[in-house]
Amino acid sequence: MLNSLERMRRPALRTEVPxxxxxxxxxxxxxxxxxSYTRDVPLVVQRGQGLWLEDVDGNEFLDFTxxxxxxxxxxxxxxxxxxxxxxxxxxxxxxGADYRYPVxxxxxxxxxxxxxxATPKRVxxxxxxxxxxxxAIKLARFHTKRPHIIxxxxxxxxxxxxxxxxxxxxxxxxxxxxxxxGEVSHVPYPSASTPTDNVDPIRWIEENLFKRTxxxxxxxxxxxxxxxxxxxxxxxxxxxHQRLRSLCDRHGILLVMDEIQSGMGxxxxxxxxxxxDVEPDIVCLAKGIASGMPLGAIVAKRDVMDWPPGAHASxxxxxxxxxxxxxxxxxxxxxxxxxxxxxxxxELRRSxxxxxxxxxxxxxxxxxxxxxxxxxxxxxxxxxxxAEVRDQLxxxxxxxxxxxxxxxESAIRFCPPLTVSRDEITVxxxxxxxxxxxxxKGE
Ligand SMILES: Cc1ncc(COP(=O)(O)O)c(C=O)c1O
Numbered sequence: 001m002l003n004s005l006e007r008m009r010r011p012a013l014r015t016e017v018p019x020x021x022x023x024x025x026x027x028x029x030x031x032x033x034x035x036s037y038t039r040d041v042p043l044v045v046q047r048g049q050g051l052w053l054e055d056v057d058g059n060e061f062l063d064f065t066x067x068x069x070x071x072x073x074x075x076x077x078x079x080x081x082x083x084x085x086x087x088x089x090x091x092x093x094x095x096g097a098d099y100r101y102p103v104x105x106x107x108x109x110x111x112x113x114x115x116x117x118a119t120p121k122r123v124x125x126x127x128x129x130x131x132x133x134x135x136a137i138k139l140a141r142f143h144t145k146r147p148h149i150i151x152x153x154x155x156x157x158x159x160x161x162x163x164x165x166x167x168x169x170x171x172x173x174x175x176x177x178x179x180x181x182g183e184v185s186h187v188p189y190p191s192a193s194t195p196t197d198n199v200d201p202i203r204w205i206e207e208n209l210f211k212r213t214x215x216x217x218x219x220x221x222x223x224x225x226x227x228x229x230x231x232x233x234x235x236x237x238x239x240x241h242q243r244l245r246s247l248c249d250r251h252g253i254l255l256v257m258d259e260i261q262s263g264m265g266x267x268x269x270x271x272x273x274x275x276x277d278v279e280p281d282i283v284c285l286a287k288g289i290a291s292g293m294p295l296g297a298i299v300a301k302r303d304v305m306d307w308p309p310g311a312h313a314s315x316x317x318x319x320x321x322x323x324x325x326x327x328x329x330x331x332x333x334x335x336x337x338x339x340x341x342x343x344x345x346x347e348l349r350r351s352x353x354x355x356x357x358x359x360x361x362x363x364x365x366x367x368x369x370x371x372x373x374x375x376x377x378x379x380x381x382x383x384x385x386x387a388e389v390r391d392q393l394x395x396x397x398x399x400x401x402x403x404x405x406x407x408x409e410s411a412i413r414f415c416p417p418l419t420v421s422r423d424e425i426t427v428x429x430x431x432x433x434x435x436x437x438x439x440x441k442g443e
Contacts, residue, residue: 011401019057048075087324097313117279125318126296130158154231232408233373268342268369386410
């Protein structure tokens with residue numbers, strides 16, 4: 001299965017999707033699984049290799065989601081799998097909060113070395129993106145002795161109570177779960193592609209928040225995504241991050257960069273914030289860091305991470321097997337994967353721009369590197385709004401063997417494994433265009 005040399009071909013579909021085995025699994029699972037999961041398409045995966053997935057019925061799919069920006073080195077990259085196998089035969093767990101082991105120490109050193117900016121760093125390990133955000137909130141409050149956090153509308157930082165309190169993406173994610181963490185303010189996030197619609201968030205903070213409701217010296221941190229992820233792959237105006245850095249410096253506020261989706265090479269730089277030459281005080285990581293193993297981390301300036309023993313920890317954070325997978329991932333990223341992501345990002349961008357010239361449903365192409373999105377129009381003729389058109393396109397692409405995912409109100413995101421090849425991009429774009437033609441016809 002999944003012959004990695006045979007790329008210029010479409011995924012082979014042996015049954016209608018979902019096939020009979022997938023249908024049986026879905027029917028058995030539905031009564032027992034949490035209904036909070038979204039599952040836009042009925043994909044039941046058996047195995048994965050590179051960008052290729054095989055479902056339980058033997059159908060092939062090209063994965064342009066990387067399990068939501070996680071499998072940076074592709075599904076089951078041999079170098080990552082070998083590191084996991086080796087580590088899992090030596091040590092599965094020992095609790096890094098209480099004891100030391102070499103692989104955690106090596107990963108901390110690697111992350112401290114590659115994190116953006118020259119200031120010496122320290123690393124704290126967690127298990128997920130949301131946990132990294134929790135750690136950042138706690139560290140920012142602890143270090144500054146201030147309570148308040150500023151976050152952005154459209155932001156997604158996770159779903160644990162602290163992270164959720166910063167998330168400003170969809171009401172569904174917060175509804176019924178309040179009260180949220182106190183002392184959080186949301187402000188508008190600006191977009192480079194719609195500059196005329198923007199409220200200038202830096203002026204908004206200084207002219208409205210700091211003058212009318214919130215003393216600046218109550219604010220511990222501003223938490224921001226360098227490019228908004230779930231919010232729609234929104235790239236901010238060129239000077240935004242530097243102005244945010246200056247604002248933080250003026251008021252003694254920490255700048256916390258959520259690189260959970262955009263980091264680890266995805267945008268063609270190791271960290272997206274490097275596109276703007278800004279050094280954050282705390283960087284939050286997860287997703288792509290270990291190519292599929294659960295791991296999160298925060299990397300903070302050394303003098304910022306000043307909490308004492310016992311202040312914060314997690315039993316599983318920095319698990320040895322996850323750390324080994326992360327070290328293998330970083331080796332691949334540094335060898336050539338970041339550069340490859342940059343090149344393939346340009347290729348994918350060219351293809352999407354070409355598609356936008358041919359297809360009337362596309363409103364905009366945006367993003368950086370392999371973090372790209374297509375924003376769609378609604379279809380007045382059939383009365384479908386843009387979100388409905390998007391959802392239909394995701395479904396039609398899936399039925400042809402291409403797995404893609406929505407983001408924002410009416411966009412489709414492309415966040416494939418960074419190992420994606422030119423041929424795989426060509427095949428994915430051909431499937432996407434066919435699906436789009438069908439959706440344009442209202443089918
Ligand atoms: C930017 C960003 N931050 C935080 C998170 C939360 O990560 P997790 O789902 O691992 O808790 C996500 C997940 O999509 C994300 O995209």
